[in-house]
Amino acid sequence: MHVTSGDNRSGAHGRNRATAAATAVAIAATGLILVAPTATAATPAKAAAVPTAAAAGADLPFTSVEAENATTDGTAIGPDYTQGTVASEASGRRAVQLAAGQSVEFTLPGAANAVNVSYNVPDGQTGSLAVYANGQDTGKKIALTSKYSYIDTGNIVGSKTHHFFDDSRALLGRDLAAGDKVKLVASSTVTVDVADFEQVAPAADAPAGAVSVTDHGADPTGQADSTQAFTAAINAAKGGTVWIPPGDYQVSGPLPVDDVTLLGAGNWYSVVHSSHFIDQGSAPTGRVGLKNFAVIGEVTERDDASPDNFVNGSLGPDSTVSGMWVQHEKVGLWLTGDNDNLVVRDNRILDTTADGVNLNGNAHNVQVSDNFLRNQGDDSLAMWSLNAPDTGSTFSGNTISQPNLANGIAIYGGTDIGVKDNLIQDTNALGSGIAISNQKFADPFFPLSGTITVSGNTLVRTGAVNPNWGHPMGALRVDAYDSDIDATVNITDTTFTDSPYSAFEFVSGGGTGKQVRNVTVDGATVDGAGTVVVQAETPGAATVSDVKATGVGDSGIYNCPFPQGSGTFTLTQGTGNSGWDTVWNDCSAWPQPK
Template sequence: MVHHRSTHTYVPRTRRAQVLVGGTAAVAAVLGLVLSAPSHQAAAALAPTGPVQAAAVKAAASGATLPGMVEYEAEGAQASTNGKLIGPDYTQGDLATEASGRQAVQLTGQGQYVQFTLTAPANALDLHYAVPQGASGKLSVYVNGTKLSTELSLTSAYSYISTGSIAGSKTHKLYDDVRLRLPAAVAAGSTVKFQVDAGDTALPYTLDVADFFNIAAPATQPAGSISVVSDGADASGSGDSTNAFRTAIAAAASAGVPVWIPQGTFRITSALQVNKATIVGAGSWYSQLATNEFINNSSAVSGPVNLSGFAILGSTVGRHDDSTANAVNGSLGTGSDVDGLWIQDTNVGFWLQYGNSGITVQNSVVLSTDADGLNFNGNAANNTVKNNFLRNTGDDGLALWSMPAPDTGNTLSNNTIVQPTLANGIAVYGGSGNTVSGNTIADTNALGSGIAVSNQAFLSPFTPLSGTTTISNNTLVRTGALNPNWGHAMGAIRFDSYNSAFTNATVNVSGNAIDYSPYEAFEMVSGGGSGYAVTGLNLTGNTVNWTGTTVFQAETTGSAQVSGLAATNVKVAGTYDYGYPNNTAGTFAFNQGSGNSGWSTSPVLTTIPAPTSLPPTGPPPGTGTPPTSAPPTTAPPTTAPPTTAPPTTAPPSGTDLALHAAVSDTGHTQNYTAANTVDGDANTYWESTDNAFPQSLTVDLGATRAVGRVVLKLPPATAWSARTQTLSVLGSTNNSSYTTLSASAGRTFDPATGNAVTITLPSGTSTRYLRLTFTANTGWPAGQLSELEAYAP
């Protein structure tokens, strides 16, 4: 389901730059919005020192507790590395931004590693990683210094999601997960190392976090159950087990006994319709279903459909809102229990509609979905979602969406949601009597808050908020993000009268801890731009520790009762209170009770402030071995390219011999790969490994050809400052011995003249391989190039 966060005009933020960001003309004109978006290099310097919140959110008092699971950050206390630390960063679409704790470690060459020292025994692991777009490869694993015979297989195939229909979205969901059962259990104090060895070529590898598990022995088959293998299922994963599952489920339903999925991998090629069943596996690390969609009940079923102890491992490429390629789709009926599933790389984890009541979803893991982790899409009553771990969802982590009928009486409790890459950690869209309690939410990205309570309809018929909604005892860490459509930030907790006012609705917000919000803690807004009122808010006993801006940001009319709100380390005094569409300050009423401290409604600000610094990241200092490398300290350029600027000059006449040719480099930063230089798009670019000159870029023309000149380009937007890069051009017919075709010299790229440099080669030049070697750049400590074009004489 497409959740259009806003249809406001998108003004792109630029990479490595400090810029003013505007929202829609109407909203900006009325609200006077001005927000300076700090560069990510500056963020690290501005972060306060001293003890900070641990990035490993599993340590939080609220959230999920999965038996035997311990999480370790690559930049954390139990890690050591000779790789490169990236981040902290809050820039949309950046690898560090989408990392847990806003930091990760990159391995850019052979021999680089991240090593974890375990604090608890483990026999299995899941690695959260990224490789460049289009890349795949292996990564070596060592346990206590001994290399395992099995390497991890890493791929970008299920990452790099683009959603052009969603305003303001950029390519996102940059990470994925790979899991491995260790050949033997390892004790606490053991080391597990991920290292780039010979043949591990998907550089750079970005490692974010490793989850280690001490999993129990596989469960045994329940007495009287019917095994899918007895009906012909293939546990090797080679054959199609769909019909065997259908047969076993039908037979078990008739006999009133469970269906058993033994150890193995079973391939399901078309979704099953299941009216009533109990389907049990040996455990989510032992019983695996290779499918994008296991159950699709396209109308209400009686239920219960009980599911436990198996994994659904998908392979969806891109987001498909017109598809039902969701691990569990439609209806589970009444009274179902879903316990101990593992869902990964599907479009959505659970998309539950057509009537679901009294269902419990618990103790499960949902990773790297293209859209929501779990969404009750209307007609949902008295369901419980508890003690689940969700990370890297491509939309809301957990959502209640009252379309086409209200969601009522549902409870989302004690879940951990990390790194939703496009939307909210938890969202309540309409409905009544719903509760969000005891959850931990961390590191939200663009177009989302930690928790949203909203009347955004998306589609009709929609049931707005009514009755009482409860938001209590949640922990929010580094939540809230800059909305590129609005040109200003979404709060850690957002109350949004997007399509209609909060009428006959009470929202009780109590006992929540908001820590290290990059912008404001609480936001009251009418995101559709119509100024509908937000009323019925009761905020009691909440705490705020560290904000990038204010405690409250009110952008519409309405009122809230606030008592017992203790705030510390607030970066901007006072409250933003400027109610659209009245064009006057103070249109939102804060009715203060007792026990408030550390904040005030005075002075009333009429311009949304920029954050004076960004939040702390990573684990508490002094508690472990830090990474041995650090981000570059060289100051970034003052400007950088937008992502969608049209070319300002026409290409030279003739055929570009290098267009779409094979290309390689000696190193690159994040996803700014060599392939960008031969894709015919001057707006994408290669950037070599920072602070590591010399760096080379080599293009294979496919055959020895006569070449008269090369044309080198940087993105043509005027946002790029002029810079001089020192480089040479070399040629070879065998990719072994190279001849200098143009000696090393400074080449000036100036946006005023199209940001292009033409180098004429000696008469009679014939070459198959063209190599550029960069040794300096006045604009950034790396080689940069958007297009390498080669032309015949």
């Protein structure tokens, strides 16, 4: 989880079997073409087959192709589930390493004129990938750098150097069809994980009546700072639209926005370079629109005392963020104050050193949907009910891939919250695919209350070993970390694929034996679990029905509340369960993944 200036919320998810530590953090991730790795000594066992598509997740404008499924003369790496390795942070836990002159060639699944590549280069190095189409050199080169990778967060106990991957994109200058070939040739050592192929529409035209930033002196070449020009255009367009023509713009300071829409020609064309784009305590009118442009920062480390975010604070009520490409910020949107009825949809948030989106208390009826998030250095999507409860807000239909130091989706307190129809893939360390938690981090905190609805989510290779606990975290975790779960938690229609450890986990992460109760699980498919289906570690109760499991590593149930003597966890099995009726019977040891 991300920490704002003045807060001390970050820490290790702290508990082992012998002692209870004090603090915590979380983790998870997604991808598009899903791949089943082969089990190795460092890789928990997996089911034999993985679907190539899922009903959950965002409706995306691109299609991803894994490098390990392409043609290459390079070296395949992975699968690996070891924290602190390049392969363990890759989608599918596999990738392709190229030496200078080696290549990986993709067959296009559909029409495309653009590509975005997720890659890693050795620390301190740069390079490029030359792009060939159907055997011809396009003249395009994809720039590679380690500048935004290799992050260390010493304040988070148990973390290692992480955040190995980055994204780099290029317009190809030609239209290609399904079945065409795109080859990437390395100038130096590079690990290619996945390529996103997209048919990008032509740049849009300015709408009638819009106020252009260039008319107020903005420099589309990026040579001069355009902060004053953007501010002047915003002031002139009050109640209307600010137009950002195609170009690259430098904005060095935060912009004031209220009752105005900032609109670009498309997020491949209108690009703003800013590490601190919007930072305001309130926008009294609200009705802010941020649409169809890119904001790319220069954040190379995580400084929790710095507001290096795309949006920091409040946009005001009835605002919309859509069609944005946000990259190389600390946080995408760190939302405090009045953001009532905010809609965040159809955005790409990539390569942040901390959270993707965090509703940081007092968020009412915020809808975050159809977004793609990759390579977050903390929770990809989070609600944290600090100072006031988040209420009536929902994360729905998002695709999350490879957060590398926290959960895919985390709900820390709040009232009447929804987590629906999301696709989450490849958590790496210190977290779960989804966490429903009463971990407070700071006060005043408002625990879970009302009804928490978790429905229709797909979790692929999620869950990870917590080095501070000395054992794993499940793919979907309900955590009475600092206080008993008193909310009604309804978990329905979940799909688990290749969970490296357990599917469901019920725990008090602080090690104090708080109760997880009022939980109903109704409908789940578990296709591969490395250890157990249900991991119960604290007192409380849950009713579980219609959960069908195959490929379970050891036993169906681990039920060992901690600390010893704190109480019992009552697991009531309803109808329709199958494949997980055995029980782990040695509470002095943990089942090992198979």
